[in-house]
Amino acid sequence: MEWVDGGVTLPQGFRASGVAAGLKKAKKDLALLVSTVPAAAAGVFTTNLVKAAPLMVTAERLQKGAAQALIVNSGNANACTGAEGYADAVAMAGLAAAALKLPEELVLVCSTGVIGQRLPLAKIKAALPAAVAALGEEGRDAAEAILTTDTVVKEAAVRFSLSGHRCAVGGMAKGSGMIHPNMATMLAFLTTDVAVEPGLLRQALKDAVDQSFNMITVDGDSSTNDMVVAMANGCAGNPVISTPGPEYRTFVEALTAVAVALAKKVARDGEGATRLIEVRIKGARTLADARTAARAIAASNLVKAAVFGRDANWGRILCAAGYSGASFNPSAVDIFLGAEQVAQAGAGLPFSEERASKELEKDPVVIAVDFKEGDCAATAWGCDLTYDYVSINASYRT
């Protein structure tokens, strides 16, 4: 597996574009992603009871396991918009299908932006010809058009081989910029030219998401629009993966690698963040325990604020693991900040405050916790809690 520059258009047979439709003031806000042939497709969606209209439309269409194009707008989430919002989402996909001359049921639709406002369909309709004309081999404009208040474009891609065929996985994501009121958060799109059956693509995506997007946290507020979509168009020409054998595992590894890379970019670009926090749990009895504890530590406001202040507050780490719901023996736990061990068997060590504080200045900050009870491990990612987070989220209308 080889890391390469690029995003959703690196795999063969995918084109993308991003244009400004006027939903945001000056920036690109409308993206298209199109495969030359129908692709196997799968999605993972927010568990929030409140689901945005486009998410419902896309989830319904993905039940058949196939898609050929995706239209995404930023600047308006089309969430909490009732029956009219649902009709708008269907209409938006319909406009894209007509412009691309594709069957409607093969077109997926996503929105991200302000909650509770009707989608300006006329602006999207007016911009579609330019978006279709701009479709090309370069994914960066699309990656830019899906952003809201993210500070950087988020792309990742890898190349690998399957049965002698050259394959690729590419992806783009938008993260947790919620400067606008009620901004709806995380979107990620993964493409691959691997030929794989839809059922296995779904399983592969679930595995990849469990290790990546489900292991990041910015502020614990999971949104109404969160969605990850994968499309596999088979253009690499490999024999179709139809069993969970070695080819499947190679594919999952590549998909997971791209998903993890994008997820870390999202966490690192969390609102107001200055540093990525990586929390590694090992020695847990179950994978669920490891994941639960890692996520709770990464999500703790007290841990996040301590990292911002370079304060080696290991008690907050143990405390967060303790209330996470994970099962472990608090008297067995070792804790490390980077290379500096700060606690052993659940009690503090006389560590160097200076070295510990230095570890908390690094980017990423690595917090390692060993439960010393089993063989299961998990890693979660978050970011520090800063004055800017409060400023960004307090000051929209005032």
Add this chain to the structure above:
Amino acid sequence: MEWVDGGVTLPQGFRASGVAAGLKKAKKDLALLVSTVPAAAAGVFTTNLVKAAPLMVTAERLQKGAAQALIVNSGNANACTGAEGYADAVAMAGLAAAALKLPEELVLVCSTGVIGQRLPLAKIKAALPAAVAALGEEGRDAAEAILTTDTVVKEAAVRFSLSGHRCAVGGMAKGSGMIHPNMATMLAFLTTDVAVEPGLLRQALKDAVDQSFNMITVDGDSSTNDMVVAMANGCAGNPVISTPGPEYRTFVEALTAVAVALAKKVARDGEGATRLIEVRIKGARTLADARTAARAIAASNLVKAAVFGRDANWGRILCAAGYSGASFNPSAVDIFLGAEQVAQAGAGLPFSEERASKELEKDPVVIAVDFKEGDCAATAWGCDLTYDYVSINASYRT
């Protein structure tokens, strides 16, 4: 029921004191609370897997349902201190028992302060004679001595009648000031002169805590030392309450009122907070749904930051209810900020930004959500998220 000034010593037969033992730099840090006769006693403890040593000692002793005295120190949590910490907690209770000439098993022990450091027992021993000499009818010194970085003393008390006997419930609490590293959080002590069987006292305390201390949130980090203890010494002379009849209900109402008053003081004094947030859910199908949703909204960083910025972000309120785990129909929900309705049937209304912003300037800020599906209601309390919260929790060692 009548609200009166006072705290733990308002009920007959309770004396208290608070002195400076030198665990904190200059402030009072050692409190005693003593009943003239053995009292029925009950406790509710943190669900954190990581439990402080004094909490374990107190929980063990409360299994018999009786206590006569309580010793509390601030400045050191005696948490994450291993077997030595447990021995220290037993020794601390033993010192108090000797000084008060009481059986050891009737003395409870609490600590709050820095995690991971051994308790300075010699300082506590040296200060005990002064603490015993200072025991009196005034509870304020004790209420002061249990504080850590709280900005105000937290006391509450009510008077009421049972079978013609004049009764009282009093209480004191310390809240969520965590300026020090790993400060362990919430303690509350409730006293009453009502005669009640230990089993019913336990049930009454659980009911009261479920509506008060279990419904507040400052930052979602539940601590290693959280504990609420109630002592009922029977000095009011009422016939012992031994069945859940009208007298029991009157008692629970008084106990709950004091617990809610203290809990709101704790939330209002949350780190860096400028305003109390009261979240009222009604129309839920179950009490659990109402409580879960109310707590999630009060705990949401995005909601808390929006209140700080007086930004009428109702979408964040609906979003938090949506991920809380509570069951409801998002398309039915009405949302009010104070008197201003901002959403109806799950979608936004054209409301007055100015009036909504004014509602968010009030203290408390009232957020009311109607699920319109059932008869269950619950209220939770929190506080806004401010620059000072980040400052307080980032800047201890640097």
